[in-house]
Amino acid sequence: MAKVIVFGSLNMDISVECDDFPKRGETITGGGLLMTPGGKGTCQAVECARMGADTFMVGKVGDDQYGRQIVAALTKHGVSPMNVSITRRAATGVALITRAKGDKTIVTDPGANYKMTYAEVRAAIHGLGQRGNIFLAQLGCDPDATFESIKCAKRNELYTVLNASPVQSLPLDLYPSLDLLCVNATECRSICGIAPMNDGSIKEAIDWFGERGVGSTVITLGSQGSATVIDGKLVKVPAYHVSVVDTTAAGDAYVGELVAHLAFDGTLEESMKYASAAAAICITRVGAQETMPRWDEVEEFVKMREQA
Template identity: 45%
Template sequence: MHKVIVFGSLNMDLTIACERMPLAGETISGGGFLANPGGKGANQAVAAAKLGAQTQMIGAVGQDTFGDQLIAALAEAGVECKCVERVSGRPTGVACIVRVGPDNRIIVDPGANDVLRAEDVSHALDRLAGPGDIFLTQLECDHATTFAALAKARSRGMYVVLNAAPARTLPDDIWSNIDLVCINETECAAITGVYPDCDEAALRAMRQLADKGVHLVAVTLGERGAILLEDGRKLVSEPFHVNAIDTTCAGDTYLGAFIAARARGMSTEEIIRWSSCASALATTRIGAQQSIPSIAEVERLLTR
């Protein structure tokens, strides 16, 4: 089995629930406070590891308690952390999350996530990666470092995956380095200028990225499931119906499960169903990494 190597963010998620979003200048009461390890990179690494992939993490945290907790959570999930650096002068990244029902609003202070530079990631890949291994990254770390890492991974013969989140416009020259891009509705609109409110619009957006050289484009659509374009072939992922209470880590779980299933040699059709099931289960629990299901839990839901 090929390894999964994740370069990305590690944040401590501080979440609180309330009945509605406060107005400008307003203070309202909430509850259900939770401090939970998160960050898109760490979440996706934990999902990949919990769902069966040999997973390595490249990233940075501060020399503080949150950093200790984040590394411990990764290690507990089975993620190798020898390329997670402890840096001085910058705190560990933090995300403040307000939950209203199953929806959320998030503000992130990247902290140490912005410290690593292209040469740091390049050296880590030289230590960890081999041809055919899977490289996964997002857009919560320094952008120049991330773009250079995509090119480095491509040059090493890796299968290169970008979760283009948070949403932003991206330079055209990065797409030829990417095998799989995964985006949600908001990110799709920001990158392509097309909001995927129907299959026709989603296909129009995905073809834009396919024309730039991406082999597999996945657009997640929340409770509508997902739609994918693989080398010109349309694939639809039907959602699993569950009692959703928190969507915080659903997208990260989807992609982590997707990559783990690919590393395990599943077909694209099997991967889609596996990922959708894992993502749905993540919405039934509050929090980020603690909401990610195990292989056994995914298999139980799949057999129902």
């Protein structure tokens, strides 16, 4: 089993549910307030750990109550926080989430996440990383630190994974350092200019990334499942259809399970199937970290659906 090293955001999620999203300048009444540890980095790390992977978090929190709660939650879920540091130069990152009609809007203040430096991540890679281990990153921390850290992990022969979210442009010299890129349809279009609307455009987009040096690309397509290219052929994995409660952490459940399954030497296509199951279970629950399913739940879910 490969070790999973996650460099990413550590946020406190403050979430409210309402009947519909407010219009500009409008004040509405909501309910169902939740304040839970979140952040794309921590959620994906928690999902990796819940799948049984040996998982280490790399990041930064503020010297405040939110930061202490987040670190405690990582430990509770089996993620090592030994490389999560504390800064007094910024508060812990916060995400403000509005939930309505099975969808959500999110505004984040990165706070301490942007104080994490490349030198600190490099030290963690050298201390934790061994050839064949997995380095997983997103785009919720300082971009330069993130890009240089991925290149460092690649030089040290780790298997590098980038979930390009929240979306932003990627430097051309980063692509050859990516063994696996995971994007949703919106992120894909924003980065490469190709909207993955059908089989032809999906393969065109994946090939676009491949031509620039990316080893493999997975595009998640919401209710349409996910897709990749293996040996030159388009491979599509269907989504599992469930009653949607909260989509906040669905993408993180998908990426976390995908990476964990790869850590246990699963094939990419098989890993995508189980990742789809993890995302489906996640969206039947409200919240972030606490919605991440365990391996036994994912395995039973897939078994039941295949027997149906």
